[in-house]
Amino acid sequence: MKPRRITIVHDARLDQHKKEMLEAVESVLKKHFEVDLLPFGEDFLTKIKDAEFVFNLSTAGGKDVRQIHVPAILDLFAVPYTASSALTHALCIDKSVTKIVLKHHGIPTPAFFVVRPEESLEWFLAGLHYPMIVKPAREGSAQGLWKDSVVRDVEELKKAVRRIHETFHEPALVEEFIEGREFTVGIIGNGDDLEVLPILEIDFSQLPEGVERFYSYRVKNEIDHYLRFHCPAELEPDLRKNIQNSCKEAFRVLGLRDYARMDVRVRGDKHYILEVNSLPLLVPVYSDITKMAEAAGYGYEGLIMKILGSAFKRYGLD
Numbered sequence: 001m002k003p004r005r006i007t008i009v010h011d012a013r014l015d016q017h018k019k020e021m022l023e024a025v026e027s028v029l030k031k032h033f034e035v036d037l038l039p040f041g042e043d044f045l046t047k048i049k050d051a052e053f054v055f056n057l058s059t060a061g062g063k064d065v066r067q068i069h070v071p072a073i074l075d076l077f078a079v080p081y082t083a084s085s086a087l088t089h090a091l092c093i094d095k096s097v098t099k100i101v102l103k104h105h106g107i108p109t110p111a112f113f114v115v116r117p118e119e120s121l122e123w124f125l126a127g128l129h130y131p132m133i134v135k136p137a138r139e140g141s142a143q144g145l146w147k148d149s150v151v152r153d154v155e156e157l158k159k160a161v162r163r164i165h166e167t168f169h170e171p172a173l174v175e176e177f178i179e180g181r182e183f184t185v186g187i188i189g190n191g192d193d194l195e196v197l198p199i200l201e202i203d204f205s206q207l208p209e210g211v212e213r214f215y216s217y218r219v220k221n222e223i224d225h226y227l228r229f230h231c232p233a234e235l236e237p238d239l240r241k242n243i244q245n246s247c248k249e250a251f252r253v254l255g256l257r258d259y260a261r262m263d264v265r266v267r268g269d270k271h272y273i274l275e276v277n278s279l280p281l282l283v284p285v286y287s288d289i290t291k292m293a294e295a296a297g298y299g300y301e302g303l304i305m306k307i308l309g310s311a312f313k314r315y316g317l318d
């Protein structure tokens with residue numbers, strides 16, 4: 001039987017986007033259920049035990065482990081919830097770990113190596129071709145991505161790796177830079193019942209001359225008005241099918257649940273998964289996955305109810 005009451009668990013501190021997301025999810029759920037809001041804060045451990053079913057929107061909680069806490073606690077108290085488990089979030093928070101899993105399963109991802117703060121770069125210099133891109137292994141939202149994160153020789157590479165170590169105190173992920181088109185792929189569902197939403201292309205071509213053609217921090221947050229989004233993206237049918245299949249396979253092997261979003265680059269006729277977002281934000285209009293849901297004809301409410309429906313089905317509650 002479906003639950004009567006849904007508890008929305010959210011971050012204790014909310015920026016504008018998260019506030020909008022919370023209000024929007026609450027207003028959708030209120031049409032169908034009794035709804036409580038519970039911040040992941042002081043009283044969480046006592047209050048969560050009474051929850052019947054959780055819609056989990058919490059992505060914060062400690063530097064290295066972010067969205068791992070809430071699902072781990074919900075598992076401990078046997079409270080059912082939307083989206084992935086702590087284990088899967090852990091695999092996806094560290095991009096190098098995600099890539100190891102993808103590579104193991106033959107899913108295309110750019111060639112890479114990882115340099116930990118105490119390690120010497122010299123060990124790694126053979127093998128990869130320039131240009132490369134250097135990014136923090138465990139951040140998100142374009143943190144640590146600057147114009148000169150793309151490096152063309154060993155001096156630039158060393159400087160970029162050092163900057164990641166000094167700024168974030170975490171491993172630097174060095175990847176082959178895939179010059180080409182960029183897409184993001186949203187998936188909802190579980191098991192054999194996975195649905196790839198219409199693929200969204202991020203078009204960097206209108207950025208002013210001299211600006212990097214990738215999602216650096218400034219492109220994402222300061223000059224994003226130059227970006228164009230195309231959804232559904234224009235894609236040759238075979239390439240689209242290959243991207244869909246790789247993303248579905250990635251969803252399965254990482255043990256993702258209910259929904260996720262993956263970033264993909266294409267060079268020639270080859271595609272590469274860059275990273276997996278296991279708990280993408282659901283901000284109306286702004287978040288990529290909500291743009292995809294619009295293109296699919298579901299609208300925002302349809303997206304939220306499909307996510308919830310997938311979770312209910314997983315727990316045998318439909």
Ligand SMILES: Nc1ncnc2c1ncn2[C@@H]1O[C@H](COP(=O)(O)OP(=O)(O)OP(=O)(O)O)[C@@H](O)[C@H]1O
Nearest residue numbers: 110139140141142143175176177178214215263275
């Ligand atoms: N190997 C690569 N080749 C080409 N471009 C890349 C590569 N890796 C990252 N980028 C560019 O940098 C952007 C940010 O990288 P990535 O998605 O790994 O980081 P993020 O900060 O976790 O992203 P998000 O903002 O989605 O959380 C990508 O969207 C892409 O534009």
Ligand SMILES: [Mg+2]
Nearest residue numbers: 141142263275
């Ligand atoms: Mg990304």
